[in-house]
Amino acid sequence: MSVSVTATRRTSGAATALSIVALTEIGSAAFLRQFLLAEDWRVVVGLLGFFAIVLVALQRLPTVEARIEGAFSAQGRFATLLGIAIVLLFPFLLEKSTYALHLLIIAQLYAVLALALNFQLGSANIPNFATGASYGIGAYASALLALNWDVSFWLALPAAAVVATIFGFVLGVPSMRTRDSYLALVTIAFGVVVHQLLNNLEFTGGPNGLVGIPAPELFGHSFASPLVIFGHSLPSQANFYYLSAALVGVSILFAARLHHSRIGLAWNALRADELAARCQGINATWYKVLAFVVDAFLAGFAGTIYAFYVGFISPDNFTFLVSVTIMTMVIAGGMDNTLGVIVGAFLLTMLPEKLRAFSDYRILFFGVTVIAFLMIRPQGIFPQRLRRYGG
Amino acid sequence: MSAPVILEGSGLTMRFGGLVAMAEVDFTLRKGEILGIIGPNGAGKSTLLNIITGIYVPSSGEVRLSGERLNGQPAHRIVGKGIARTFQSSRLFGDLSVLDNVIIGRHTHMKTGIFDAILRRSKAEAELAEAADIAERLLKAVSRGLYEQRHRPAAELPQADRRRLEIARALASEPKVLLLDEPSSGMDDADTDALMDDIRALCAERPELAMMIIEHDMRLVASLPHRVLVLDYGQKLAEGSYEEVRLIPRVQEAYLGRKATQNAQA
Structure with missing residues (x-):
């Protein structure tokens, strides 16, 4: 009974x-x-x-x-x-609205970038202002591979991620000699250097950037053509929508698995008290470099998808302001909270677009957002949660 | 005491620029022994702990753990060799749960790398679950009350529990030597008594564990350590049992000042 x-x-x-x-x-x-x-x-x-x-x-x-x-x-x-x-x-x-799809793609790419930065800013409290640069390196690496050597998108994707990862490592190692505001300065400098190089090197096309990046193909289906599923025709953007959604999925998986492992715990320990963390056996330098590497890896993926989606990239797509935008998303959404970071990325991508009247004040908007959140709700929209253990 | 020496320091000197924080200090610590370290503020007690744990690299002299030279090795590696510590002003990971704090203490016993974490999830999860299990048992052993609060953020704990948690976190690394830096600071008499009971229980449970305790509370110094090392101005003033050491005039001077000592003796 x-x-x-x-x-x-x-x-x-x-x-x-x-x-x-x-x-x-x-x-x-x-x-x-x-x-x-x-x-x-x-x-x-x-x-x-x-x-x-x-x-x-x-x-x-x-x-x-x-x-x-x-x-x-x-x-x-x-x-x-x-x-x-x-x-x-x-x-x-979405009533075949290409604009809505476009916004979704950009929002999802930013969600990936914000999740990437979250490993550093959220988990380990490393102020990295170079995520935009890693994004750019991924984009340029894949575009150059495609344009110069006819490498297909599917090969360029991992290759660009590897290149971005190497750059992340190169940035991470010297950054470890500094901390806090000085670390932030080193990453800002790195971002500026990357931007200047892209702007001035010949093989990156200088300020004109790279044009005519071919659309990816999968089993003979070009991503530039409309996607037909069960007789329903979706605009060509739908291809990239699914691609970027898959990348968001991968990033969430990364975030969840790293968070719930020894590595996530070590990052959180470093965030709370670096000296105490070292005295628990945590190799601070290694874990910080690791955070740089993971960030750059995911940003490299996002960069590749972006390059093949718009088909044209220039240095101005990857300025310091892009990094600031990503940082705003993490702070507003909620540090070290996956859902929060994604919501932050969606909100801050779509709001300036939706409120066109304010689009000239985009930077002002981001600045005010950061200040407002840091003053009123420093933990972000969705604050971090304590870990749970089974049983 | 004839147990083998586990930790040994010889000729330890620490200079910061022109300032000599520690000069030619020797000490030995045997298995299962509790060594008390006392001395006025600025005597070099914390400096000594920082040298042993690898936070400072001594200007000269050496630290040996079971004969192996330690100084020059980074702090995170020394933990793995078997030396754990607590801090004077408790340094917990405040925004993490009590349980997470102890699990982090087991860092050196876990192996999950980046590829394991991402690609071999079940392995990484099993390892973390095992660590959580051990951490829960450890918390239970240290204090039932602390165990009940294991899912609360560490920052919310009262002072006495924070100190207990620091000890639990240090024990999680399964150390051979445990260094406690002023465990009773900021505690009232009742809390200090509870702390002393905790430490006694700990010694009974782990007879092999050697401990160094920096302390100001003379009640604790009088009852717990087998031997006491007195530091002053970075030098070793005296060493011996508490009863012997407290009668040495120079020790009294260091604590009370010359005048007071003379008055006391008069």
């Missing part, structure tokens, strides 16, 4: 958890869709207001937040599968 009661309770508990997960994910997707398709700035502001109200409400009602979190951790597999399904179906719901 009591056994069956517990069993029923358990099933009803699971059902509630499933519906909470489904509602949250579908609701968020619907919200994103409305936001992407909204044209009137008043609608955009209204949606933002709604978003803010939901966030504040969640903060005020920690039990509700804990309930949602509990549901997601109880039904992790379902949450992941539904999330993947939503990502796959999403382009079909």
